[in-house]
Amino acid sequence: MAHIVVFLISWFVHDIHISKSEVEYSQESKSLQISTHIYIDDLEEIIGIELGGQDLFVGTEKERDSADYYIYGYIQDHLQFEIDNQKAYYEFIGKELSEDLLAVWVYLEVYDVEEISSLNITYDILMGLYDDQKNILSLRMPEDEKSFYLFHSRKRDESIQF
Secondary structure (H helix, E strand, O other), rough: HHHHHHHHHHHHOOOOOOEEEEEEEEEOOOOEEEEEEEEEHHHHHHHHHHHHOOOOOOOOOOOOOOOOHHHHHHHHEEEEEEEOOOOOOOOOEEEEEOOOOOOEEEEEEEOOOOOEEEEEEOOOOOOOOOOOEEEEEEOOOOOOOEEEEEEEEEEEEEEEEE
């Protein structure tokens, strides 16, 4: 019985490394709308390592003016889309804290997307920080059910045909 208790305790204290993104194509606005949820402590750590952005204090009264610049730059490098084999460029719309204040939702949008026949996605956010990082992407296209895709260290890319 003691072994079970030790296992359960070690299971509960083990960090889980997950980010998630929701991607939806809007026919009305002809855009790909992207919402990405990332834990602030992990995001600040990886930005410091990869981009040199230090002491950003995201979501606090001390947040640096450069925080959005670094967040957008990091995400551009690690969440990429090709629409019909053409690189898609998105704009940074903004960000907001999650309800639990531990994470940030980052909002992005690709404009002028008339239609989508194929979508190639590279999603390796935080994989440079954690070997066990998992990223979940939910995708909603018009008239389709929501689809889910899992990205991890051995699968950073996904190609989807419509």
